[in-house]
Amino acid sequence: MKEAIIKVFKKIGLGFMEPLIRLLTNEEPKKNFKEVLKRIVAPIASIFIFIGLWQMGSNSLYEKEAAYKIETTKINQGEEAAQKLKVCMESGEPKCQPNTLPSPSQVFGAYKKLLADHKRIAADKKAFKEKTATLNESREAQGLKPIVYTGRPSFVDQILTSLKTVFAGFLLAMFIAVPIGIILGLNPTLRSSINWIIQIFKPVSPVVWLLLVFMIVKTMNKNSDSDSSFLISFISVGLCAMWATLVNTIMGVSTVDKDYINVAKVLKLGPVQKIFKVILPASLPLIFTGLRITLSVAWMVLIAIELLAQSPGLGSFVWEEFQNGAMDSNSKILVAMFVIGLIGFALDRIMLFIQKMISFDKGAM
């Protein structure tokens, strides 16, 4: 039972919980207590230190910004206005807060606010759906388009949109890069003749990809009335992110251990068997490394691309909040930052889990 739980924890990347479980079941308490200190207590302590430093930093920034704001008000509008502003600031009224780095508690507050906002919008959406259900049915019968909810998306909706975009972009990257990588890896002539494309396009910035995709999709999509912003953003994400997989696949396929190739030669394996039984499994660790980099790059550039493409998602959320410019918005931006980071981390863990499941290389990290 205990060993099974530990195994599951290890599989999902929570191996650091092992000593705690062993300690709780009173197994070698001395050794496991030390392990718990090292692997659980110390990391948690570092989180508290991080939050403490952040609190101190944001406090001093707040004071500096507040003093400056009061000073300018005093000069421009006189003593009385400055006094008023000071009182307003101390009362915690959002509209007169100085605009600077928010403190951890403010960010946590913003997080709770965003959740509440999401619940409200979700309820709103549900009510709208119920209200229009019968109407939509009759519209559908007449061959008309159903009426859809057009209200503001909540933070959680934005996250889901972003995840959808990144997933679509990742799949696109995978379906382009892995087959091409295999073909190029197997064929040195083709590889050296196409290498320049890879070398030139690999370092191109996400913004330029976006513009390029925009040029093409805009014209191709002229006659359809569907929203092309999703199309543009996921294609751009895919094109930006696919290079790591492409290069890694080429590398993996072209550097398969010579012993395996010799075995395939001696056994006179046909091309299909050679690729699927020998070359692909042998290069799987490198292909997966590429896919993991691709996924994290996709998630990273997604924010910038959404921000520029005006497509819904976390990127436009961050941009809108930044345009908003209030202290409250700053906290929301930081919430978005943590969410982005955590999701990126989770995505990488999921990939690692899949890799460990299907690859022979059990030592992947």
Next chain:
Amino acid sequence: MQTIIQETIQPAPSSQIMLDLVNLKKVYPTPNGEYVVLENLNLQIKKEEFITIIGHSGCGKTTMLSMMAGLNEISGGHISVLGKGITGPGPDRGVIFQQPSLMPWLTTIDNVMLGVKKVYPQATKKQREDICKYYLYKVGMESAFYKRASELSQGEQQRVGIARAFAIKPKVLLLDEPFGMLDSLTRGQLQDVLIDIWNKEKITAVMITHDVDEAIFLADRVVMMTSGPKAKIGDVLAIDFERPRTRKAILESENYYIYRKHLIDFLEH
């Protein structure tokens, strides 16, 4: 016209010759000109004969064997199997490498199956599986059909390597120091496994080894190669022990020490 240097030993009738190496030459290009590894190498191997090749490290034994396997290009001369010149690797020649080189992502039986599929195209899946199981049983791996190759020990992996080579029913088996990295106990076991299955299958075997005792115990003839560059056959020693052999009987025979001295004398010069 260049005259071909005749071997001093009596040539066997051509129908009896399985593997014929004629004036074999191997040249590697280097920045400082050509490096001749093998030159004027002549060797005839009879059907169902077990040949071991010994020589100093780097003398070109492995090069010669991989040329026979068709994995290495021939720079001059030719190699023929049953009178037909070889052009590349083929299922008539099985190879057991120094590293077991099993695919770690496949199970034991799938590793053996790799070549079997090619050699028995019209057999049913069940028949092919039976062939694999038969050979795995022969090498003592019957308890590990569905284990992944990466879970096996070195010795076990090499057992599977032997099964894989025999399962494609080769005419010639080429072995490149197959037991080089094993401890001496495991090596002894695997020698027995090899000789057992070789006896049953009646095929020709060429094996490179560093171990003089191994060379004597397994071989009908021990081929000694001179040191490179331009290595060739230095001497051939026929081993006249009855088969099946046992280690005990061989160690008690006087001839064993004569053979051993002969080989060591050659290697130390």
